[in-house]
Amino acid sequence: MAKLILLSVLIATVALPGAAARDVNPWRGMKKAILWVALFNIAYAYGVLVLVPRYGFG
Numbered sequence: 001m002a003k004l005i006l007l008s009v010l011i012a013t014v015a016l017p018g019a020a021a022r023d024v025n026p027w028r029g030m031k032k033a034i035l036w037v038a039l040f041n042i043a044y045a046y047g048v049l050v051l052v053p054r055y056g057f058g
Contacts, residue, residue, distance in 0.1 A: 005048070012040045 016036040023029035 009044065016040060
């Protein structure tokens with residue numbers, strides 16, 4: 001399970017900005033990329049700090 005959590009960070013680092021780069025407007029694409037990465041980091045931190053100890057994945 002820990003390997004999948006680490007792999008999700010790698011995938012998100014490549015996939016989220018790549019998806020946002022398809023936007024026609026470059027500034028809007030950059031804003032989307034920053035927002036998506038920030039939201040992913042918040043969700044990841046919540047998962048590591050709250051869900052992993054609660055459900056005992058480790």
